[in-house]
Amino acid sequence: MNKPTVPDDANLPAPGIADPAAVVPPQVFRLVVEQAALAISITDAHANILYANPTFERVTGYSRAEVIGHNESILSYRVTPKIVYETLWAQLKRQRPWNGLLVNRRKDGSRYLADLTITPVLDADGQTTHYLGMHRDVTEMHRLERQVQNHKALIESVVDAAQVAIVLLDENEHVLLDNQEYKKLIGDLGKEPAATLMAALRTQIGPGFDNARASRRGLSNREVLIEQPHRPPRWFSCSISWFEEQDVSADAFYEPARRHYLLLTIQDISELKRQQEAIRINALHALLAEQERIQGLREALAGAVYQLEGPLNMLEAAVKMLERRKESPGDDPLATVLDDAVRNGRETLETLRASIPYDAGELVQPVDLNTVLHDLLKLSTPTLLAAGVVVDWQPAARLPAIQGRATQLSTLFKQLLDNAVEALYESRSGQRDMRVSTLDCGDHVEVVIEDSGPGVPEEWRYKVFEPFFTTKGADQHHLGMGLAIAQEIVARHGGTLDIDASYQPGCRMRVQLPCPRGEPS
Missing domain, CATH: 1.10.287 (Helix Hairpins)
Structure with a gap:
C-alpha cells in the first residue's frame, strides 16, 4: 500500500523530534489496522477488496477469505439511491475523500446503516492506486435519533392540536416553544402574552409566586383578569409547571448541569366568566x-x-x-x-x-361596597341605556369592607339608583348624567350618588323619606316607600342617609356607613 500524500508542513517533524516513521516500527502500522475498532478495507483502483481487518469481518459477517478479490459492491443494497453512488465516485475521481451513509447488506441478508469514509491513496506520481475504506455500524444511533425526532414531532403535533395555549419558557422567561393557540393570543394581548400573564400572576399571588418557583411547586387553574382599553375584559385560567433537564453540552459531560424551564398553559375562560x-x-x-x-x-x-x-x-x-x-x-x-x-x-x-312578613334576618358579614355598586350598575345597564343616562363610576382604589347585610345593602343602593334614574328620565333636559363614587373616610365609608335631574326642593328634603310620600301621580302606582325603605336599611347599619341641599342643579344623595379598620375589601 502506498503512503498517501499529506501537506508538506504536516510531514515536518517538530524540532528535536525524530521522523515518526523512523521511530515507529513498520509492523506497528499493521497491528494498528488489525486491532482498530473501525471496519477497515483496502481496495484496488477498481474497488476490488485486497484487505479487510477483523472488525470488518464482525460488522459484515463475511470472513476475510470470502471478500478478498471481490468488489466492494458485495455489500451494496438496492435501497441506497443511485445518486449517492454517483456522488461518491465523482468525489473519488477528483481524488478527494468521501464521507456519507450507505445502507449495506451483511452476509446473512440483514441490513445496517454504515457511516463510511473512503480516502484515495495516491502514488508518487499522484495517481490513485488504492482506496482506504473505514466504516462503522450506526444503525442503532440512527434508530435512536429517528425515535427522538418522531417523539418530538408527535409532541409538537399534540401540543399544536391542544385547545389551550401552551408555551415553554426558559429561566429568563423567554419563549422557546409555543403552539397555535398561543399564537392566536398574540393578536389579542400583544407581542408576548406570556409576559403579560406572568406579570398578572406575580401581582395576584405576591411573594407566594417566588416561593412556589423556588420549591418547584406547580400552580393550577389560577384565574387572571386582563383589562384592556376600549376592549371587553379577558379572563384566563393559567397553570404553571416547573421542570429541569440535563445539560447536553460537552462542558457538562463530567460535571452534570441542569437547565430549568417553565411550562405555562393558558385557557381563555372569558365566555365562561x-x-x-x-x-x-x-x-x-x-x-x-x-x-x-x-x-x-x-x-x-x-x-x-x-x-x-x-x-x-x-x-x-x-x-x-x-x-x-x-x-x-x-x-x-x-x-x-x-x-x-x-x-x-x-x-x-x-x-x-x-x-306583616316575618323578617328572618340576614347574616352580618364583611361587604365590599365597590362590588355591590358595580353589580347594581351592571344590573341597571338596560334601564340606563333606555333612559339615555351616562354613568360616571368612580370607585375608591381600595375601600375597606363594612360589616353589614349584603342583600339589604344591595336593596338600599338599588332604591337610590332607581330613584336617580326616574328623576333623570322625567327631566326635560337633554343631558342625563349620573355619577356614583365611593370614598374611604377613615371611620366610615361614603357613597355619593349624583344626578343632573330636577333635584329635591328644600321643603321636601326630609319629607321624601316619610312612608307613602311621593311626588309621582297616583296613576303611576308609586307607593312612596323607596326612600323610606332606604332610610330604614341605613339606620339598621348605624349609618346616615341625607340629601345635600347645596348641590345644584340636580340631586346628591350621600350615604355614610361605619366600617372597622384593618379589613380591606
Whole structure:
C-alpha cells in the first residue's frame, strides 16, 4: 500500500523530534489496522477488496477469505439511491475523500446503516492506486435519533392540536416553544402574552409566586383578569409547571448541569366568566326583586297599621267621653256602636300586624361596597341605556369592607339608583348624567350618588323619606316607600342617609356607613 500524500508542513517533524516513521516500527502500522475498532478495507483502483481487518469481518459477517478479490459492491443494497453512488465516485475521481451513509447488506441478508469514509491513496506520481475504506455500524444511533425526532414531532403535533395555549419558557422567561393557540393570543394581548400573564400572576399571588418557583411547586387553574382599553375584559385560567433537564453540552459531560424551564398553559375562560356573571346578575336581580316586594309589603302594612291607629285612638277617646257623661253608658246605642267599632278595629289591626312578613334576618358579614355598586350598575345597564343616562363610576382604589347585610345593602343602593334614574328620565333636559363614587373616610365609608335631574326642593328634603310620600301621580302606582325603605336599611347599619341641599342643579344623595379598620375589601 502506498503512503498517501499529506501537506508538506504536516510531514515536518517538530524540532528535536525524530521522523515518526523512523521511530515507529513498520509492523506497528499493521497491528494498528488489525486491532482498530473501525471496519477497515483496502481496495484496488477498481474497488476490488485486497484487505479487510477483523472488525470488518464482525460488522459484515463475511470472513476475510470470502471478500478478498471481490468488489466492494458485495455489500451494496438496492435501497441506497443511485445518486449517492454517483456522488461518491465523482468525489473519488477528483481524488478527494468521501464521507456519507450507505445502507449495506451483511452476509446473512440483514441490513445496517454504515457511516463510511473512503480516502484515495495516491502514488508518487499522484495517481490513485488504492482506496482506504473505514466504516462503522450506526444503525442503532440512527434508530435512536429517528425515535427522538418522531417523539418530538408527535409532541409538537399534540401540543399544536391542544385547545389551550401552551408555551415553554426558559429561566429568563423567554419563549422557546409555543403552539397555535398561543399564537392566536398574540393578536389579542400583544407581542408576548406570556409576559403579560406572568406579570398578572406575580401581582395576584405576591411573594407566594417566588416561593412556589423556588420549591418547584406547580400552580393550577389560577384565574387572571386582563383589562384592556376600549376592549371587553379577558379572563384566563393559567397553570404553571416547573421542570429541569440535563445539560447536553460537552462542558457538562463530567460535571452534570441542569437547565430549568417553565411550562405555562393558558385557557381563555372569558365566555365562561361572562355566563357566570350573567347568572349571578340574574340571581341578584331576582333576589332584590323578592326583597323589595317583601320589604315593600312589610312597610306598606306597617304604614297602614300606623295610619289606622290614629282614627282608632280617637274612637276610643270618644267612647271614654261618653262613658263619663252618661250614668248608664251601656244603655246608650251610640256608645255601644262605638265600642263595637273600637273592638273590631283592634281585631283588624292585630290581623294586619300578623300579616306583616316575618323578617328572618340576614347574616352580618364583611361587604365590599365597590362590588355591590358595580353589580347594581351592571344590573341597571338596560334601564340606563333606555333612559339615555351616562354613568360616571368612580370607585375608591381600595375601600375597606363594612360589616353589614349584603342583600339589604344591595336593596338600599338599588332604591337610590332607581330613584336617580326616574328623576333623570322625567327631566326635560337633554343631558342625563349620573355619577356614583365611593370614598374611604377613615371611620366610615361614603357613597355619593349624583344626578343632573330636577333635584329635591328644600321643603321636601326630609319629607321624601316619610312612608307613602311621593311626588309621582297616583296613576303611576308609586307607593312612596323607596326612600323610606332606604332610610330604614341605613339606620339598621348605624349609618346616615341625607340629601345635600347645596348641590345644584340636580340631586346628591350621600350615604355614610361605619366600617372597622384593618379589613380591606
